[in-house]
Amino acid sequence: MASGGCCPRMPSSSPAGSSRTPQLRGSGVAYPDAAVRRARPLLGTLVDIQATGGLDEPALHAAVELAFGEIERVHALMSRQDAGSELSRLNREAAEREQRLHPDTLAVLTAALHFAALSEGAFDPSPGQWRQIELHADRVRFRQPLQLDFGGIAKGYAVDLAVAALRRAGVAAIAVNAGGDLRVCGPPQTIGLRDPRDPAAVAQVLELQDAALASSSAGFSRRLEAGREVSDLVDPRSGRFHTSHEGVSVRAPSCMAADALTKVVLFAPPAVAERALAACAARAIRLG
Helix, strand or coil: CCCCCCCCCCCCCCCCCCCCCCCCCCCCCCCCCCEEEEEEEECCEEEEEEEECCCCHHHHHHHHHHHHHHHHHHHHHHCCCCCCCHHHHHHHHCCCCCEECCHHHHHHHHHHHHHHHHCCCCCCCCCCCHHHEEEECCEEEECCCCCCCCCCCHHHHHHHHHHHHHHHHCCCEEEEEECCEEEEECCCEEEEEEECCEEEEEEEEEEECCEEEEEEEHHHCCEEECCEEECCCECCCCCCECCCCCEEEEEECCHHHHHHHHHHHHHCCHHHHHHHHHHCCCEEEEEC
16 A cells, blocks of 8 residues: 555646736725625536635636636546547547646646555546556556546545635635535635435534535435446446445545545545545545
8 A cells, every 4th residue: 555645735826837816905905795606517517616805896706717717727628528628638549659748637647646546446547447557747658548537536626726716816715616525715614414315404514614525425326227226436446336325525635635535435445544534634424
């Protein structure tokens, strides 16, 4: 098993070549009552951004637009459905020749391979094949044909980028939620965890401050296909669908870590999961 800490540090600014987030504070007044909340369909889900205080309302709207821009860039790079995305190009061509990576794709792939090693394959961006992926600086090559899928980590990364953009802009209180991958900054916020047996019910309430929370449960995707029960959650080592009523939420310093660790807690042996959580200063909450 890999040793060491959690995933690489999140970037504190946009990738090289993109423009720096402009200063939006204006007069410097705190504007504690100004608030903006907007949502947009991205990353296969609805992304909700709440920004409160620190700026006047027009500047908050501008900051939220910057945050959505970060998420849209990740969506464009890492969509499996878009044949023109960088991820689709890698899946087509990286087994034939080395491919250069955008800084965001490099960050996510580096973290994904780290979590795969940390969890002994319980998290795997290409089920059962993470060891066939070779990274050299900003380039990647696959030792054999395989399919990368960042569905278990890219949302968390995008949330972290959006939060970083809002913080740089001077927003005082932040909540970014991408289909249950949530990160908040500023004053404490009360968060309800859905019951995996009954998604309309709240199973537990907790207070979250300057931290991230992600959840995984088959209860939100369990269905019958060809007479058998399946879900969107698959153990990458065995290929078996996770269809139990058990769900897990992970609280971590970054949303990328929380996102990946939910799968580690669901699929890794308990001792491996506990070591991974400890390495990332994270905590798991089991539900159901």
